[in-house]
Amino acid sequence: MTNAAEIELASVSKHYGSNVAVDQISLKIKAGSYACLLGPSGCGKSTTLRMIAGHEAISDGDVVLARKVVNDLPPAKRGTAMMFQSYALFPHLDLVDNVAFSLKMKGVEKAKRRSEAMEMLTRMELEAFADRRPDQLSGGQQQRVALARALITQPQALLLDEPLSALDPFLKIRMRAELKRLQASLGMTFVHVTHSQEEAMALADQIVVMSDGKIEQAASPRQIFQKPATPFVARFMGNHNVLSGRLVQEDAIGVTIETPGGRFKGVGRHHGDPDCADIAIRTDHVRFVDAVADSLGFSGVVTNVEDLGATVKVSVQGADIDTFTIVLRDADFFARPVKTGEAVHLSWAEEDTVVLGHPNAS
Incomplete structure (x- = not known):
């Protein structure tokens, strides 16, 4: 036209x-x-x-x-x-x-x-x-x-x-x-x-x-x-959990940050202030497990369960994190259902993490 x-x-x-x-x-x-x-x-x-x-x-x-x-x-x-x-x-x-x-x-x-x-x-x-x-x-x-x-x-x-x-x-x-x-x-x-x-x-x-x-x-x-650039983008898009802490280790693969609730690994490079480091984990890449993997999960308590039809959204509090979200396919959730107040163990793969930046970081 x-x-x-x-x-x-x-x-x-x-x-x-x-x-x-x-x-x-x-x-x-x-x-x-x-x-x-x-x-x-x-x-x-x-x-x-x-x-x-x-x-x-x-x-x-x-x-x-x-x-x-x-x-x-x-x-x-x-x-x-x-x-x-x-x-x-x-x-x-x-x-x-x-x-x-x-x-x-x-x-x-x-x-x-x-x-x-x-x-x-x-x-x-x-x-x-x-x-x-x-x-x-x-x-x-x-x-x-x-x-x-x-x-x-x-x-x-x-x-x-x-x-x-x-x-x-x-x-x-x-x-x-x-x-x-x-x-x-x-x-x-x-x-x-x-x-x-x-x-x-x-x-x-x-x-x-x-x-x-x-x-x-x-x-x-x-x-x-898949790869939000900043904590704001990760939170605003709503499909990632964000863990914030202090950079304690960095190697060729990624970083380890220390938060009030433990240490967590992330894939990528950190730029800027080492006291302000963030890692994002996709909500649909988190799973319930029998035991927590080191630096790639934590234990907590279920605070809410929402059945959305094709998916089920579960909120967990633990590791000094107010709300951590898990989104599961309905078949996966009902094969291993959880309820509010239940203690759970969460885990995710290292490749499903993203190290976040900050708009003003050099």
């Missing part, structure tokens, strides 16, 4: 008085890829998206679209389109006029803009609803109208600010698939803000995890899932 744009942020910051919302972030998003900015509320992800769009002025650094610095260009001149969380549809206009509105603002004559709007509605499978108004549509249909309105300008990049947040869980899954299909068919660069780890994993070619205005890790979903 259009030429996709590479997006680059070069040491971009945003200050609101003394408050730093985005702190010198640098990032490259490949042309034609699907990138998700992921993080908790207030981490700077929506502000970053708005700076790319031109709806927020940057304080420092450069926003580069298709190899052109666009800091001083208004949104309409950047070659981007933005889809807002609220969809921002005009309630008094039918779908055709909603979708055609930006072309009307550009002076495109009525017959041509309505024809192009109908083409976009057909692409979104909404042509049968063309004469309806937004309040006569479902949430998913309204979202597709907002997408059609953004895409009719033929942007090089589509920017989406939490587009699925207002939808019910079942519709979110359907619209997730629709967004992925649409992006692949258009070959356009999509940048999507979300606070949902599952949403980012399902959609993105590149996940950019943000915290406190900084980028903690930017990588493929598989890399983020």
Whole structure:
């Protein structure tokens, strides 16, 4: 449909008085890829998206679209389109006029803009609803109208600010698939803000995890899932336990850290302060055993059991760790069930550990 744009942020910051919302972030998003900015509320992800769009002025650094610095260009001149969380549809206009509105603002004559709007509605499978108004549509249909309105300008990049947040869980899954299909068919660069780890994993070619205005890790979903770069990423993604302590040994394979509850091994190199060392262990790679392996497990007490259907989530307290999570396949759990209050022994393989870094470590 259009030429996709590479997006680059070069040491971009945003200050609101003394408050730093985005702190010198640098990032490259490949042309034609699907990138998700992921993080908790207030981490700077929506502000970053708005700076790319031109709806927020940057304080420092450069926003580069298709190899052109666009800091001083208004949104309409950047070659981007933005889809807002609220969809921002005009309630008094039918779908055709909603979708055609930006072309009307550009002076495109009525017959041509309505024809192009109908083409976009057909692409979104909404042509049968063309004469309806937004309040006569479902949430998913309204979202597709907002997408059609953004895409009719033929942007090089589509920017989406939490587009699925207002939808019910079942519709979110359907619209997730629709967004992925649409992006692949258009070959356009999509940048999507979300606070949902599952949403980012399902959609993105590149996940950019943000915290406190900084980028903690930017990588493929598989890399983020298997090898989180920092304690924040490991905890936020929710699929790793984190053990924190002091570095006491390092060799060619990995490290040993000392925590209040014992010593634990991890695979990888430690960089930075030896008094601040962290190891992550995948929640689904921990097993109940008869005896604890040295430095690769501990004993504790079950504090909670949640049957999630295909998996069972077990929480354990021990080794001076408040909550350590184990996720088991249902068949594995029920072959050897445990209950709250039961003493258990946990173990994991050394190759299933990851030594974590810190964003400011040299």
